[in-house]
């Protein structure tokens with residue numbers, strides 16, 4: 001075989017094994033054809049030696065290149081030192097927070113900027129904190145089995161029905177003046193499109209000197225407007241909560257291209273008012289010297305208005321088609 005025959009043979013090789021065999025045949029240390037031929041240079045007649053050596057080296061180079069090229073072709077990037085940095089990997093999917101914890105963070109941030117401290121309290125509460133210290137009399141309807149989940153076998157213990165007990169816990173530990181908010185889960189025996197047995201609230205409390213309903217309104221309207229991210233209509237109406245006097249409820253209007261018949265109707269956001277003197281005195285705060293407001297708002301409700309979500313239960317169903325929209 002002539003060296004030039006290998007110019008055909010090498011490119012025609014089909015497998016890496018075949019190529020390996022061929023490489024050994026030509027360049028093998030012991031009896032490779034090229035190896036042997038190189039060794040033979042010394043026996044060539046002196047006048048032909050130069051030409052013979054030059055010719056042989058030319059073929060050695062040529063065939064080496066052909067073998068290397070073939071190797072690359074057969075082994076791809078696997079030949080040890082080539083990394084294909086142009087490779088397009090599929091985009092990594094990144095998760096994100098669920099709407100509710102995301103909103104809670106925003107609440108903490110917006111109120112934080114207005115000087116409100118963030119506090120947390122237990123979800124399993126005593127009757128004392130959930131009701132008594134909030135001036136809720138023993139015969140108040142909120143106490144009966146209809147609304148409240150009472151703990152079985154543990155006396156006077158409930159799943160908290162609102163975040164208001166954290167007001168009490170906070171006031172027992174801090175001296176006025178102070179401002180705090182408390183986000184968290186609350187529980188009630190209730191379930192329909194705008195109620196769930198577990199939902200979230202954020203409580204607010206501001207105690208100081210000369211605090212009035214005007215401050216309450218300013219804080220609520222400013223913060224909710226910012227949290228919703230666009231102009232919404234609010235309405236305050238009188239409401240009864242034993243732990244505030246006067247007490248109010250605040251509603252927000254369904255606005256936008258909502259695909260339900262709720263457009264233009266009001267949705268209740270929560271209750272608020274001036275902290276009742278009995279509550280202040282109960283935690284040892286002189287109600288002649290200090291006064292302030294409190295509010296307890298739903299978290300799902302403003303989110304429903306913000307994102308035009310018609311059914312509150314969508315928040316908890318874990319349906320990715322719903323969750324991925326936000």
Ligand code: PHE
Pocket residue numbers: 161162163164241244247270271272273294295296297
């Ligand atoms: N805790 C009340 C509720 O859950 C709301 C509220 C909080 C009302 C603070 C007044 C002041 O309905």
